[in-house]
Amino acid sequence: MxxxxxxxxxxxxxxxxxxxxxxxxxxxxxxxxxxxxxxxxxxxxxxxxxxxxxxxxxxxxxxxxxxxxxxxxxxxxxxxxxxxxxxxxxxxxxxxxxxxxxxxxxxxxxxxxxxxxxxxxxxxxxxxxxxxxxxxxxxxxxxxxxxxxxxxxxxxxxxxxxxxxxxxxxxxxxxRTSVAVLDGTESAGELEKLADDICQYFGLGCRNVTALRVPKDYDFVPLLRALDKYSELKHHNKFRNNYDYNLAVHILNNKFYMSNDVVLLVEHESPFAPISQVHYQFYEDRATAVAELEGRSDIQCLVGRGLLPFGEAQMPAADTYADGVDTLQFLSSL
Missing domain, CATH: 3.40.605.10 (Aldehyde Dehydrogenase; Chain A, domain 1)
Incomplete structure (x- = not known):
């Protein structure tokens, strides 16, 4: 039965x-x-x-x-x-x-x-x-x-x-991966929640933020301070091995990077970043940057003001479907 x-x-x-x-x-x-x-x-x-x-x-x-x-x-x-x-x-x-x-x-x-x-x-x-x-x-x-x-x-x-x-x-x-769009006026609390979106699960999930879009002259220091919330990650052997490897690559290639000794921030166009690293790009117009990201098929979440709220990337609802494909609708149609 x-x-x-x-x-x-x-x-x-x-x-x-x-x-x-x-x-x-x-x-x-x-x-x-x-x-x-x-x-x-x-x-x-x-x-x-x-x-x-x-x-x-x-x-x-x-x-x-x-x-x-x-x-x-x-x-x-x-x-x-x-x-x-x-x-x-x-x-x-x-x-x-x-x-x-x-x-x-x-x-x-x-x-x-x-x-x-x-x-x-x-x-x-x-x-x-x-x-x-x-x-x-x-x-x-x-x-x-x-x-x-x-x-x-x-x-x-x-x-x-x-x-x-x-x-x-x-x-x-x-x-798929996720991207945060910042305007430079985010509060310390919002940046701390963004740190959750970046660092929870070591950044391994498709809903983890692995890339940022920021305005010209963006000040990264408050974000780096917020990422200190996850300073314990540097004591995790697998994560630290990835960090040390990526850091060595940037040093050997004389590549500019920023870091709080836990997360590397690197300017790069790809929204996909290796473990322990977050990519960023500058934008001229925020609305244009959002529209371009919304048009991509490899972006799972867009985080930011007016988008998915900071800190909620890893909190999907029961009717939030991966890749935007309605699983229950598919199953109901069989």
Whole structure:
């Protein structure tokens, strides 16, 4: 017997309560996630978990999605949906799993090896509580037989996805990043929130700000001071190795840079920056700069006044969809 919509919602709400608790096995899994992938520090794992709990796994959010998409109480023609998940930040693929499960289709989950521990544990808790949910949440090494696909990867892997999944309904996600547009009058509080957008998850997420657009004669000193909020990152071995490498490259190439010993600010046209580095470019007219960025397909978020508020880049709502592609609309159309 398949679970009805209300039963699926109740399970997701129970999962949210579990994620907010400190059960010994949950604490152990979060510790294991760090051992497997040192980028998943306890601080950032807890941050990801809390954002998921408060934004996705709440009655208003789940009922709102169910009502907006007119999700059926019981899916009359459930499809097997292959989910190829990313692993750059903790539980980054959770939203795809949630949407597929909520829609009533069967999620065939292929997690990233970088983010297996957390996701597999949470899926396992749902099927432990309700064994009937097992067909709807299946972890698989191979996705042969799936009838639709949602796959997240790099620009390179996306070409393979497009080839392999061409004859199936699909969503293919590529590399994206985020940009902040500043006007030079931001308060210390706003810049501190921008530091969150830049440094949370070590800057590894597509919603992390990796580039800035600033006016001519912009004073970078207040921003560098705000970035001191994350001075502890320099004690993280992997992050520090990246910083030292990038710093050495700039010194050897006699390249101008600015730094607070944690983040390097470098003038560069690309919105994509290596770990520990943020690119900036000057603009003549802010509105023109915003319009140019809005026209790009590789920008996930635009942060700034009149745009996504500072400090909210890593706080997507339940109906905020990666790459701007409506996942639940796609699933509802299958």
């Amino acid at each position: 398949r679970l009805k919509l209300q039963e699926r919602i109740e399970l997701l709400l129970r999962l949210g309560e579990y994620m907010g608790g400190n059960a010994a096995e949950w604490e152990a899994v979060k510790s294991k996630a760090y051992v497997v992938n040192n980028w998943f520090t306890r601080e950032f794992t807890d941050l990801a978990v809390e954002n998921i709990r408060t934004a996705f796994l709440q009655p208003a959010a789940l009922l709102g999605l169910a009502g907006r998409y007119n999700l059926p109480e019981e899916q009359p023609h459930p499809k097997k949906v292959g989910l190829v998940l990313a692993g750059n930040i903790p539980l980054v693929g959770f939203h795809d799993v949630l949407c597929t499960f909520l829609s009533g289709h069967d999620a065939w989950i292929k997690p990233s090896s970088k983010d297996e521990a957390l996701l597999l544990h949470l899926v396992g808790k749902i099927t432990e509580w309700r064994p009937e949910a097992a067909p709807s949440l299946e972890v698989r090494e191979r996705l042969n037989g799936a009838e639709a696909f949602i796959a997240t990867g790099s620009n390179n892997t996306s070409r393979y996805f497009e080839h392999y999944f061409a004859r199936f309904p699909h969503i293919i996600r590529k590399n």
